[in-house]
Amino acid sequence: MNVEMERSVSVWMSxxxxxxxxxLRSDERADVAVVGAGIAGLSAAYELMRAGRSVVVIDRGHIGGGMSSRTTGHLASALDDYYHQLIARSGIEAARRHYAAHAAAIDRIEQIARHEGIACDFARLDGYLFLAPGHDESLLHREIEACERIGYNGVRWVEHAPVPGVETGRALQFPDQARFHPRKYLAGLAHAILRDGGRIYANTPVTGFHETETGVVLTAGHNHRIHAGNVVVATNSPVNDRVAVHTKQAPYRTYAIAGPVEAGSVPDALVWDTLDAYHYVRLHPMGDGMDMLIVGGNDHKTGEAQDMGDRFADLEAWTRRHYPQLGSVDYRWSGQVMEPVDYLPxxxxxxxxxxxxxxxxxxxQGLTNGVAGAMILRDLIIGHENSWAEVTDPQRISLTAAGEFLKENLDAATHWAEHLTGGEVGSTNDIPPGQGAILRDGLKKLAIFRDESGTLHVRSAACSHAGCVVHWNPFERCWDCPCHGSHFAVDGSVLNGPAITPLAHADYQE
Structure with a gap:
């Protein structure tokens, strides 16, 4: 199982x-084992096989069924955290290299799609950043100046962004952005990997890592072993690590809607505003004279909101003001992004x-970061120099991000402290059918879901990764860990890492 089993369905999944x-039904051997079959994992497998390495890929769910299928499919070298902020936090050289990595990732997707004949609806187009109401134009001035400093050529002022429902005022135009169908692209990558002798296994969760002097032994599936010279963990949030990298990033839920518009009625472009959390917009061609308008936004820290209905209503209202051509809203879905404290992966x-x-x-920007990351990992594993690797090193220390580091870890400490507080309900009678809640039972907290038949599903509320108290997600109908982003089904099964074991069973007597 993975996040594909959560309740919502994206336009790509449909x-x-x-x-x-x-x-996986037997032991395997390979030069490299890749854990995770999303954009980063499959891209890494593809790149390593092109470099002559044998590869095994495993995923806890379906291939391409993770967070890569819950994005909106933007391919952008414009930075959603802004290059002027990245320069302030990590320096101009880091910003220059990060831009180069994003631009190269878009180029690489285009090259692979063409070379492999992957019909993934890839298209180059412009991106536009416009001011949210009440925001100062100085932000755009700082961003275009930052782009000039890092050699991001072609970014320019335009009189307005191509948003048909409102007058946006002056905006920035970013050339050579792109969009595609992520699920189609992932399927094309997987077919190429299999064609060339790679091995891919679905519904095969990893349960253990053991590094030796000569390689790594993975335990996966039904206690089978994968012996590999090196391992790539590309699981959105790493499942091999309990503490180190998780203290330097935080999980956020993001939301998206999609609905039909007449082809040609909305300009084909990537569009973002400067709101925090910002809105992001694109089209996808559907044929028969129709396009799909896709809009995302209204992010919040994972596990720290239950007003998803209000967030979708707000997202739809914003979309209809800015894009009155929108017909029905046919899709509503959520995804999760991991936000690093210093803006770099x-x-x-x-x-x-x-x-x-x-x-x-x-x-x-998981799609471009994932593809750039695959190229970095390929070079590190085969022993080639990579000019981007220094700025993405997981072991880096960023003193300028110390404040954000402290803030995110204080948030995590607050959630651990929830073990000492009362429950959300005093009795299971307070939990309606189809909903979940946290109940205190003596010294422990329980995560309890009541299904439509009235049956209770009782699990420990302590996340199996690092022990934070999980929170109920009423939209996806799952348990979310607010500390590091694990998701669990109502039966306790893991849907998303870093957890690799289910929520523990718990006894409860009413």
């Missing part, structure tokens, strides 16, 4: 192919390991 892959050798590599911390 319209994209499902790649069938078997369970964590790609490279894991803390305390020599042969285990990770990719995480994608912020709101």
């Amino acid at each position: 319209s994209g192919p499902v790649l069938e892959a078997p369970l 964590f790609t490279g050798r894991n803390h305390g390991n020599h042969r285990i590599f990770i990719h995480t911390g994608d912020s709101g």
Whole structure:
């Protein structure tokens, strides 16, 4: 199981192919084992095979069924955290290299799609950043100046962004952005990997890592072993690490809606505003004279909100003001992004390991970060220089991000302290059918879900990763860990890491 089993369905999950892959049923050997079959994992496998390495890929769910299928499919070298902020936090050289990585990632997707004949609706287009109401134009001035400083050529002022329902005022235009169908692209990558002798296994969760002087032994599936020279962990939030990298990033839920518009009625562009959390917009061609308008936003820290209905209503209202051509809203879904404290992803050798590599911390640009990360990991594993690797090193220390580091870890400490507070309900009678809540039972807290038949599903409320108290997500109908982003089904099964074991069973007598 993975996040594909959460309740909402994205437009990609509805319209994209499902790649069938078997369970791991025996021990395996490979030069590299890749854990995670999303954009980062499959891209890493593809790149490593092009470099002559044998590869095994495993995923706890379906191939391409994780967070990569819950994005909105933007491919942007414009930075959602802003380059002027990245320069202030990490320096101009880090910003220059990070821009180069994003731009190269878009180029690489285009090259692979063309070379492999992947019909993923890839198209180049412009991106536009416009001011939210009440925001000062100085932000845009700082951003275009930052782009000039890092060599991001072609960013320019325009009189307005292509938003048909409102007058946006002056905006920034970013050339050579792109969009595609992520699920179609992932299926194409997987087919190429299989064609060239790679092995891919679905519904095969990893349960253990053991590094030796000569390699790594993974335990996965039904206690089978994968012996590999190196391991890549590309699971949105790393499942091999309990503390180190998780103290330097935080999970956020993000929301998206999609609905039909007549083809040509909305300009084909990527669009963002400067709100925090910002809105982001794109089109996707559907054929028969119709496009799909896709809009995301209204983020919050994972586990720290239950007003998803209000957030979707607000997102739809914003969309209809700015894009009155929108017809019905046919899709509503959520995803999760990992926000690093210094705006840069964590790609490279894991803390305390020599042969285990990770990719995480994608912020709101997981697709381009994932592809760039795959190229970094390829070079690190085969021993080639990579000019981006230094700025994404998971073991880096950023003194300028100390304030954000302290804030995020104080938030985590607050959630651990919830073990000492009361429950959300005093009795299971207070939990309606189809909902969950936290109940205190003596010294422990329980995560209790009542299904539509009235049956209670009782689990420990302590996340199996690091022990934080999980929170009920009424939209996806799952338990979310607010500390590090694990998700659990109502039966306790893991849907999303870093947890690798279910919520513990718990006895409860009413």
